[in-house]
């Protein structure tokens with residue numbers, strides 16, 4: 254079990270790595286203001302958490 258901060262991962266783009274609260278259009282939707290990547294917010298956060306866990 255790896256502990257990561259879900260607060261950051263929910264605002265970070267899984268494609269380009271840009272992190273901003275503006276990336277969260279709604280609670281459910283993610284759209285990166287930098288590269289335009291769109292995903293379900295939970296799906297994008299899950300990918301970020303997976304990448305963080307793999308990097309450790």
Ligand SMILES: [Zn+2]
Nearest residue numbers: 266269285288
């Ligand atoms: Zn992006």
